Amino acid sequence: MGVIVITGGSRGIGASAAEHAARCGMGVILTYNQHPEDADDVVRRIERAGGKGVALNLDVADVESFKGFRDAILLVLRETWGTSTLSGLVNNAGYGLFNPLASVSEAQFDGLFKVHLKGPFFLTQTLLPLLEENASIVNLTSATTRVATAGVAPYAAFKGGLEVLTRYMAKEFGDRRIRVNAVSPGAIRTELGGGLNDEFEAMLAEQTALGRVGEPEDVARVIAMLLSQDGAWINAQTIEVAGGYII
Numbered sequence: 001m002g003v004i005v006i007t008g009g010s011r012g013i014g015a016s017a018a019e020h021a022a023r024c025g026m027g028v029i030l031t032y033n034q035h036p037e038d039a040d041d042v043v044r045r046i047e048r049a050g051g052k053g054v055a056l057n058l059d060v061a062d063v064e065s066f067k068g069f070r071d072a073i074l075l076v077l078r079e080t081w082g083t084s085t086l087s088g089l090v091n092n093a094g095y096g097l098f099n100p101l102a103s104v105s106e107a108q109f110d111g112l113f114k115v116h117l118k119g120p121f122f123l124t125q126t127l128l129p130l131l132e133e134n135a136s137i138v139n140l141t142s143a144t145t146r147v148a149t150a151g152v153a154p155y156a157a158f159k160g161g162l163e164v165l166t167r168y169m170a171k172e173f174g175d176r177r178i179r180v181n182a183v184s185p186g187a188i189r190t191e192l193g194g195g196l197n198d199e200f201e202a203m204l205a206e207q208t209a210l211g212r213v214g215e216p217e218d219v220a221r222v223i224a225m226l227l228s229q230d231g232a233w234i235n236a237q238t239i240e241v242a243g244g245y246i247i
Contacts (some may be wrong), residue, residue: 002135003027003077004128004227007060010039012190013140014092016216017244018042021088022051024224027081029073031058031093054080060093060119061111066126073130085132088227091120091162092140101153109154116158121165134177136227139166141238143186147246159184163238170236179235181226186242188214209244218243233241 004021009030009115010015018030019042028046032055035059039055046053054076058069077083080175094116120139141163144156154200163182170180183225196204196213205212219241225231226239 001025001228002085002132003029003081003083004088004090004135005029005031005073005086005125006090006092007031007058008043008093010034010035010055013185013188013216013219013223015042016054016220017090017092018221019045019049020217020224021227022046022053023049024228025051026087026224026227027051028053028221029076030055031060033057033059033093035090035152051078058093060123061114063114063118063122066123069123070126070130073127075202077130084130086130086135087132087243088138088225089124089127089131089137090138090140090223091123092138093119094140096152097155098151100151112154113158116155117161117165120162128173131176131178134232135179136231137169137173137178137180138223138226139163139169139180139182141166141182143184143240143242143245145184146240164204166238167236174235179231179233181231182238183219183226184238184240184242185219186214186240186245187220188216190216204245207246208242209247212243214243215240232242 004026006018007020010032018028022028042055043055139162142159144152145160166182222241
């Protein structure tokens with residue numbers, strides 16, 4: 001089924017997506033920034049399950065490093081899988097910031113912008129020549145683009161920008177039959193923004209029609225579907241994976 005790249009694949013949704021994609025028969029190149037040991041653990045789990053995975057370092061905020069990252073991917077593709085193309089890209093890497101809009105600093109704003117919008121834009125541009133015809137791109141956005149939540153204004157704004165960019169990518173890459181979709185998680189049990197305490201989790205569960213917060217695997221299954229031929233006629237869409245969050 002080809003080889004995919006998942007940014008931010010060492011923990012949370014990215015790690016779960018990497019494992020699920022590997023179980024579906026995809027080769028996986030996952031990236032990490034600060035936690036190489038976690039990335040190595042994900043690769044070991046993939047390999048124990050009979051799949052193939054490789055972890056590479058990448059700072060999505062550092063656009064200047066993308067050409068070198070592309071060269072590293074080409075080397076891994078040839079040495080590990082005997083190919084020079086990718087069948088998918090998942091722009092997942094990110095972090096949260098919970099801060100009232102009135103107190104967000106310019107540095108905080110710029111940091112979120114680089115990781116959540118500028119990085120995915122230029123990384124996709126850089127890796128586009130490696131994507132084969134009929135490849136799939138999945139951009140991770142957020143239910144906060146639909147439901148205004150105090151304290152996450154810059155994060156939500158850039159995720160909203162990524163949703164718009166998703167449609168433009170789908171339009172412009174269509175002549176190569178490359179599909180581009182966004183997956184928009186709701187409240188998920190990850191370490192984003194410091195994770196969930198019992199009180200916060202109970203509040204989020206009350207606001208969700210299915211009565212619980214999501215698990216990374218809930219989102220991973222949808223990502224893997226969009227990367228596979230099961231999602232071959234889904235394009236330019238944002239799919240909210242949130243269990244009915246604030247409806």
